[in-house]
Amino acid sequence: MTAKAEAPMNIALIQADIEIGNVKANMNKMLDMMNKAATANTKPDVIVLPELWNTGYALDQIQDIADPMGQETSRMLSEFAKEHRIQIVGGSVAERVEDRIYNTMYVFNRDGEQVAKYSKIHLFRLMDEEKHLEAGQHTVTFDLERIKAGASICYDIRFPEFMRTLALADAQVLFVPAQWPHPRLHHWRTLLMARAIENQMYVVACNRVGTSGDTDFFGHSMIIDPWGEVIVEGDDQEAILTGTIDCNLTDEVRGRIPVFEDRRPNLYFK
Numbered sequence: 324m325t326a327k328a329e330a331p332m333n334i335a336l337i338q339a340d341i342e343i344g345n346v347k348a349n350m351n352k353m354l355d356m357m358n359k360a361a362t363a364n365t366k367p368d369v370i371v372l373p374e375l376w377n378t379g380y381a382l383d384q385i386q387d388i389a390d391p392m393g394q395e396t397s398r399m400l401s402e403f404a405k406e407h408r409i410q411i412v413g414g415s416v417a418e419r420v421e422d423r424i425y426n427t428m429y430v431f432n433r434d435g436e437q438v439a440k441y442s443k444i445h446l447f448r449l450m451d452e453e454k455h456l457e458a459g460q461h462t463v464t465f466d467l468e469r470i471k472a473g474a475s476i477c478y479d480i481r482f483p484e485f486m487r488t489l490a491l492a493d494a495q496v497l498f499v500p501a502q503w504p505h506p507r508l509h510h511w512r513t514l515l516m517a518r519a520i521e522n523q524m525y526v527v528a529c530n531r532v533g534t535s536g537d538t539d540f541f542g543h544s545m546i547i548d549p550w551g552e553v554i555v556e557g558d559d560q561e562a563i564l565t566g567t568i569d570c571n572l573t574d575e576v577r578g579r580i581p582v583f584e585d586r587r588p589n590l591y592f593k
């Protein structure tokens with residue numbers, strides 16, 4: 324059901340702290356960490372950022388500080404991608420479209436062209452997202468060179484049917500930018516692991532660190548392989564985490580335990 328991957332891909336996760344409401348500082352921070360990742364000994368093929376990295380959860384001022392049509396943030400990511408010849412899964416940013424605010428991921432290829440845009444479809448009530456943000460209406464897969472990837476953001480990982488939809492659309496790797504706080508580290512790790520094992524896909528998850536008001540974000544960004552093995556996992560400190568994915572393993576695991584052939588969708592709820 325999947326195409327052979329061209330070659331293994333080196334991934335760099337930008338596990339950053341984010342300053343609430345300070346777009347300029349956050350853009351500078353991301354650029355600085357992306358530059359460090361791009362000039363490391365092992366050059367990444369893909370750089371991944373966390374969720375809402377431009378504004379943080381500054382939802383009470385989000386109408387004023389969200390990026391109109393995502394222009395400023397996507398220009399920065401596009402230029403970086405082109406200059407360094409690195410693909411970017413741009414976490415997500417607060418994007419303003421007229422008076423609506425979306426939590427939106429942009430993805431760029433090595434030429435700096437936007438290859439995907441995904442707006443978070445499940446809004447997280449515990450952090451008041453539904454009061455300030457508009458839900459996206461589409462699931463999204465995209466190509467990273469010859470690898471098919473699926474887009475998701477944070478709370479989305481609690482919806483196994485959503486991830487299965489992406490896997491059935493041939494995704495071999497799932498990207499998960501996040502701002503996922505304590506006390507739910509155990510949920511974060513378990514859900515990411517489950518999504519990788521049940522869908523026999525790579526899960527690449529980039530969470531922020533730091534404190535915002537009384538909320539502590541624990542990091543623990545992870546890359547998990549389709550067999551459920553952890554390739555890399557951060558702690559609760561700012562860091563650039565790196566790991567390599569090889570999507571030939573996705574085909575191998577799907578061949579070893581043929582879950583996708585053994586499904587009985589006609590017996591499942593509609």
Ligand SMILES: NC(=O)CCC(=O)C(=O)O
Nearest residue numbers: 447477478502503504507
């Ligand atoms: N930013 C988010 O979607 C947070 C999701 C979360 O913390 C959860 O427990 O789910």
